[in-house]
Amino acid sequence: xxxxxxxxxxxxxxxxxxxxxxxxxxxxxxxxxxEYTLIGKxxxxxxxxxxxxxxxxxxxxxxxxxxxxxKDLELRGKNIRVLEAVTAQDGTGFHLLYLFxxxxxxxxxxxxxxxxxxxxxxxxxxxxxxxxTTPEDDIFxxxxxxxxxxxxxxxxxxARYLGIDLDSMMLLYDQxxxxxxxxxxxxxxxxxxxxxxxxxxxxERDNFKSKRKEHRYEVYTHKADGAQRxxxxxxxGDSLTYDVFFRYDNxxxxxxxxxxxxxxxxxxxxxxxxxxxxxGKPVGRPNFQPFPENLVKNVEGKKYNKRNPGINDLTVxxxxxxxxxxxxxxxxxxxQLQRRGxxxxxxxxxxxxxxxxxxxxxxxxxxxxxxxxxxxHWSNIMHKKQYSQDDDGAYSGFFLMESPRRLRFLxxxxxxxxxxxxxxxxxxxxxxxxxxxxxxxDLELRLRFRDGVQVAAxxxxxxxxxxxxxxxxxxxxxxx
Amino acid sequence: xxxxxxLCLLLLACAPRLxxxxxxxxxxxxxxxxxxxHLKAERKAEDLLTFVEVVEDSRCPRDVQCIQAGQAVVxxxxxxxxVLTEENVIVDGQAIATDRGxxxxxxxxxxxxxxxxxxxxxxxxxxxxx
Numbered sequence: 001x002x003x004x005x006x007x008x009x010x011x012x013x014x015x016x017x018x019x020x021x022x023x024x025x026x027x028x029x030x031x032x033x034x035e036y037t038l039i040g041k042x043x044x045x046x047x048x049x050x051x052x053x054x055x056x057x058x059x060x061x062x063x064x065x066x067x068x069x070x071k072d073l074e075l076r077g078k079n080i081r082v083l084e085a086v087t088a089q090d091g092t093g094f095h096l097l098y099l100f101x102x103x104x105x106x107x108x109x110x111x112x113x114x115x116x117x118x119x120x121x122x123x124x125x126x127x128x129x130x131x132x133t134t135p136e137d138d139i140f141x142x143x144x145x146x147x148x149x150x151x152x153x154x155x156x157x158x159a160r161y162l163g164i165d166l167d168s169m170m171l172l173y174d175q176x177x178x179x180x181x182x183x184x185x186x187x188x189x190x191x192x193x194x195x196x197x198x199x200x201x202x203x204e205r206d207n208f209k210s211k212r213k214e215h216r217y218e219v220y221t222h223k224a225d226g227a228q229r230x231x232x233x234x235x236x237g238d239s240l241t242y243d244v245f246f247r248y249d250n251x252x253x254x255x256x257x258x259x260x261x262x263x264x265x266x267x268x269x270x271x272x273x274x275x276x277x278x279x280g281k282p283v284g285r286p287n288f289q290p291f292p293e294n295l296v297k298n299v300e301g302k303k304y305n306k307r308n309p310g311i312n313d314l315t316v317x318x319x320x321x322x323x324x325x326x327x328x329x330x331x332x333x334x335x336q337l338q339r340r341g342x343x344x345x346x347x348x349x350x351x352x353x354x355x356x357x358x359x360x361x362x363x364x365x366x367x368x369x370x371x372x373x374x375x376x377h378w379s380n381i382m383h384k385k386q387y388s389q390d391d392d393g394a395y396s397g398f399f400l401m402e403s404p405r406r407l408r409f410l411x412x413x414x415x416x417x418x419x420x421x422x423x424x425x426x427x428x429x430x431x432x433x434x435x436x437x438x439x440x441x442d443l444e445l446r447l448r449f450r451d452g453v454q455v456a457a458x459x460x461x462x463x464x465x466x467x468x469x470x471x472x473x474x475x476x477x478x479x480x
Numbered sequence: 481x482x483x484x485x486x487l488c489l490l491l492l493a494c495a496p497r498l499x500x501x502x503x504x505x506x507x508x509x510x511x512x513x514x515x516x517x518h519l520k521a522e523r524k525a526e527d528l529l530t531f532v533e534v535v536e537d538s539r540c541p542r543d544v545q546c547i548q549a550g551q552a553v554v555x556x557x558x559x560x561x562x563v564l565t566e567e568n569v570i571v572d573g574q575a576i577a578t579d580r581g582x583x584x585x586x587x588x589x590x591x592x593x594x595x596x597x598x599x600x601x602x603x604x605x606x607x608x609x610x
Contacts, residue, residue: 405546406547
């Protein structure tokens with residue numbers, strides 16, 4: 001058996017100055033029920049956790065992505081479900097947060113491992129008892145990844161929230177939030193946890209055309225020290241929220257949001273807005289900014305409507321906080337179209353059993369930068385066109401690689417085996433370059449960019465799934 | 481005139497060197513350590529700190545309009561509770577706990593720039609609490 005790893009090193013001179021080194025691991029056979037989590041990089045090794053038939057295999061990959069070792073982690077109890085794996089920023093190890101069942105009761109467990117995969121500490125944080133229904137859960141990480149916020153929703157009218165301090169391996173709080181007339185799946189927007197452990201829970205109210213003037217956010221807060229709870233009311237004027245993304249700014253100690261608005265309906269967004277919420281201070285009206293006309297024309301092309309300008313199918317993907325307190329809002333056009341297969345239309349038997357096919361389109365990336373007070377700084381469009389069918393768009397979208405000087409958007413040009421991987425490199429002034437990086441057919445890769453992990457300012461690890469075989473791809477940029 | 485190398489020489493001149501690459505630090509004293517060098521609080525004691533490597537230097541160069549400020553992260557081996565622990569630390573002027581009290585990691589020199597000259601070797605500026 002071949003023991004040497006497939007290790008490809010490509011020095012692709014993009015501009016004659018910058019280069020990337022691509023290192024690819026050996027193939028790992030996957031079953032349909034195999035789940036994996038890319039933990040990150042510790043002690044110079046990339047760690048991968050696989051959940052295979054209730055076994056939890058931790059695999060380490062060395063500098064050349066060769067498999068260094070593999071361990072079967074002995075997690076507690078039965079019916080284990082790993083919720084989150086977080087590497088410690090000081091490089092001393094990683095934490096695993098998971099649910100397990102013991103004697104019919106459900107527990108929340110936090111384990112700490114060193115980079116060699118040895119258990120260092122273990123604590124059962126909560127005994128949830130019996131679950132009457134399977135609860136929905138969601139996890140949010142603080143910016144420095146030292147705190148976790150877990151939401152558990154058994155009944156739609158209330159949310160249980162738990163703050164977890166990973167360093168001390170202790171619960172900061174375990175409370176229930178029950179706003180008036182609240183329905184989790186409809187009203188909950190997003191939650192955030194700060195580096196200090198404070199919780200923010202955002203509820204959307206009256207985001208309907210008929211109640212446009214009453215549209216607002218209710219921001220529920222919980223302080224980690226002193227357990228003080230509060231609610232901040234944010235009035236959205238007479239605009240509707242088309243989409244929004246919140247991010248806590250630990251430097252300026254405020255909750256920032258970048259969003260898209262509409263004043264008519266939810267068919268198109270008409271512009272973008274910036275919002276900053278500082279506890280204890282009055283919240284001003286968000287700074288609403290119509291899209292620049294040229295930008296709308298560029299995105300919409302022939303569909304540009306002069307009377308009713310706007311962009312449809314735009315989703316806020318991320319918000320990058322700027323060092324000056326401003327924000328870079330990253331949006332992407334995406335739409336799903338459901339259709340019947342041709343065979344089905346012809347009333348012939350088909351292998352889909354009448355199940356509709358879903359087309360996934362992931363197109364332009366549109367970026368808006370704003371100053372700390374919400375005034376527009378710059379905006380730009382990065383064109384791409386990705387189309388796939390019935391794959392959940394797993395290979396579409398992009399990976400955002402953040403570094404202080406630039407943002408890199410890595411993506412597949414086309415969602416097929418014979419494909420080119422490209423990148424847009426965007427600087428702090430809003431200028432960008434597009435570069436073709438490599439061809440995936442030569443390397444037999446199908447990269448899932450949205451599941452990638454940035455392990456250093458200049459390094460990213462991406463999973464590649466092709467014919468039920470997983471490979472990890474490490475992409476290292478010149479540090480300059 | 482380059483101020484940083486001069487400052488470096490001055491600081492190193494003040495810090496007694498025990499053997500090649502090992503320096504003695506006293507409370508209140510500040511000195512610069514290169515990669516691979518060690519620090520002791522007493523002549524015959526165990527190393528208080530070893531500067532292992534620079535893990536990350538994404539600090540925004542002075543003449544560039546950056547999106548984020550970036551950070552310098554170093555890997556050190558530090559004596560804490562009688563045990564040598566290796567860890568990554570962000571160099572931001574904060575002090576770390578050691579067996580000899582707080583040790584401030586003041587800065588990492590040189591600060592990045594885009595002048596394109598040959599890069600100087602990294603030096604970590606440290607100050608032991610009084």
